[in-house]
Amino acid sequence: MNKQSRFLLQGLAAAVVAATFSAQAQTVKEPRFPVNNPQPVEGQYVHVPPTMQDLEEADLHPELKRVIRRGHDLFMNTQQLRGKNVFNSMNCSSCHMGEGRLPFAGPVWPAAVVLPNYRPKNDQVNNLEERIAGCFSYSMNGKPPAWGSDDMVALTTYHQWLAKGVPIYQSGKSMYGRGYPNLPDPELKPDYARGEQVYRENCQLCHQADGGGVVQDGEVVFPAVWGDKSYNWGAGISRHYTLASFVKHNMPLGRPNSLTDQQAWDVAYYINNHERPQDPRYTGDVKETRAKYLDTFHVHTSYGLEHDGKLLGEHDNVGEKDFLKPDALIRRTYTAD
Amino acid sequence: MKSVRNLSRLALALGLAISTAHAFDGDAAAGAESAGLCVACHQADGSGMNIPGGESWPRLAGINPEYLYKQLQDIKAGTRQSPTMVPFVSMLSDQQMKDLAAYYGAQPATEAKGGEEATEEQLAHGRKLAEEGDWDRYIVPCASCHGPGNKGVGGSFPGIAGQHAGYIADQLHNWQKATRDNDPQHLMAAIAERLSDDDIQAVSAWLARQPAQ
16 A cells, blocks of 8 residues: 555545544534424423322322223223224323323323313313223224223323323413414415325335225234214314424424424325225215314314215214214213303 | 224235235345345345444344445445445446345344343333433434334334344434435434433333344
8 A cells, every 4th residue: 555545545534534523523512403393482381290109109099099090001001992982992191192202292291180070072072081982993994892880980090190290270272282273374385295295105114005004913004084983073083283283393203493484394194085984973975074164173174074085984884893983972062040 | 894804904004015926026035146245244144244343234134125225325325425335326227226136125133232231221211212312402212213112113213122222322422413314204314313322322222132023
């Protein structure tokens, strides 16, 4: 090797070392893949829910701890109720990420402190059990565990544990990271073809080209985002704005906020323009059902609208279950007053 | 109704299996012929070797062949930097890479090393990261992509249970340094950069002690 090339090589090695060091410094100071969730602003209520480790150390009756643990287990692995209460490939934690504790991922502690409250979706006052029953009926295309049953009590108790220390009935609007905060209106009208491209490049690896997700060894790894094994036409996340926010703040997994708002709107529109099990509130006529729940819900979905020459939701397919609407969903009237 | 559903599930499963088999056209028998290049490190049975304090050689036996093939391609392309492997991949044709991947992928998984001296505390921490994650630091559980038991999902998410601890730790560090930059959508890099050295040691040790299959 001549002198000059050795010198060059040494220079190159030094450059590589320098680059490596600066890359290392970067991982400490400035991550390549930042989480980038919005920071709390003044006046917002910030709650960091307790962990399951905190539970072990908490001064609570052992039986209460046992019930909270059961609630956590049901929350994380709701598929253990498949065929009984859950009739698709969802777990509670599929949408309420990070054990229901994570901001911008539908953390569940707010429900424990803002309910009972009036809910436009069913036009009545709902308590926590009824709110959870909504998830089972729509997002899980199933039927809720019986009121006051072991499983229902375990789930509500887990919610309440996560809300430990939060004042009851404070304004839900001031809570940091509650629900899936609305994205700004999209610059361009959400578009199916653009959404399809976003899906192909960012979602398909896990959720598959047919939207069916992946089940392995009997366990759901990646949930179905449309089709018979996904949420039905009455699920909150079938609204484009809800899915857009969920995607923006949570997907692809581990890389939240990596898509632009426009990409999130487009891919939400694409996903929610695919068929899924019937809305449990179906009257037998999709246009009539859309009109009946238009203002409170379907104005934000593609249900009953034409896509590719067909009306979305014009079918009797209820997915894996053999009923349309769970009997448990009741209309409360307070006629005694 | 139910039997129809089961049938359609079966058809789906078969369809998937068939399409995977068609998508990957490596010839294991031909791979056995080329494997002479690999056995010095990866061993004839694909068991690799855990080398404390050095560069560990991964177990290839039982690893998804599509994944193995892609790694060989990526090493050749430089998106996965491996000075050790470069001379070998440069000797391989595309078909030989496929054949080798088919050959090693078809072998039964062997036992992993490197987790033997981990403390109970480390193992508990490693299990938590692998199965539950640490969401307060936005570290999602390994199993959320690597699947039930971390045994791998398809050609993009390799089995990491029962892999040598030294190798897993090396790779996580490589992602941190971006000398390995070949993961789809940077799903792994994003998690790797949030891990501390202690996290890496703990999760590698725990995974090494789990059954691969």
